[in-house]
Amino acid sequence: MKLDETQDLNSFSCGLDDMDDFLKNDAFDQQSKNLNVTYLAKYQDDIVGFFSLLSDIIKLKDIECEYDFPYGTCPAIKIGRFAVNEKYNSLGLGTVLLDNVCYQIKRISDIVGVRFITVDAYCNVRDFYYKNEFNHLKVQKENKLRRASKRNPNLTIPLYKDLKRI
Known part of the structure; x- marks a missing residue:
């Protein structure tokens, strides 16, 4: 369900202050400015998770050279924020929710031209995205990422x- 100002967000916590703060203090304001749209996944009255979507582009020079497009960029939809309530961790709900998000974006691509899904993932959750068939935008060395993420847990990687592989 789309976020609106009547929803009580106080009970949600994913365990990351940055994500919780976004949902509770910034999401609706950004949505009202058409910067992104935030959706809540609910079970009964509980917020199980949330995600925000916004438009994006992908520079083809930043991905592997398997695409033969006559353009330098391609349209994308970015998952700006994505989190699962920590009460529901380790139940596989993150994968279920991400699969649903990807399916919804694929449906959008039948209406508006969009080829890719992008996300700036926190380094400490990159394995979740790898398991869900996301790839690096730029070639990254795993050892370098591991060291950088220990120094800065809020470091993100693109x-x-x-969508053609969904």
């Missing part, structure tokens, strides 16, 4: 998924 990832993408091709």
Whole structure:
């Protein structure tokens, strides 16, 4: 369900202050400015998770050279924020929710030209996206990422998924 100002967000916590703060303090304001749209996944009255979507582009020079497009960029939809309530961790709901998001974006691509899904993933959750078939936008060295993420847990890495592979 789309976020609106009547929803009580106080009970939601994913365990990351940055994500919780976005949902509770910034999401509706940004949505009202048409910067992104935030959706809540609910079970009964509980917010199980949320995600925000916004438009994006992908520079083809930043991905592997398997695409033969006559353009330098291609349209994308970015998952700006994505989190699962920590009460529901380890139940596989993150994958279910992400699959649903990807399916919804694929449906959008039947209406508006969009080829890729992008996300700037926190380094400490990159394995979740790898398991869900996201790839690095730019070639990254795993050792370098591991060291950088220990120094800065809020470091993000750009990832993408091709809608034609869904």
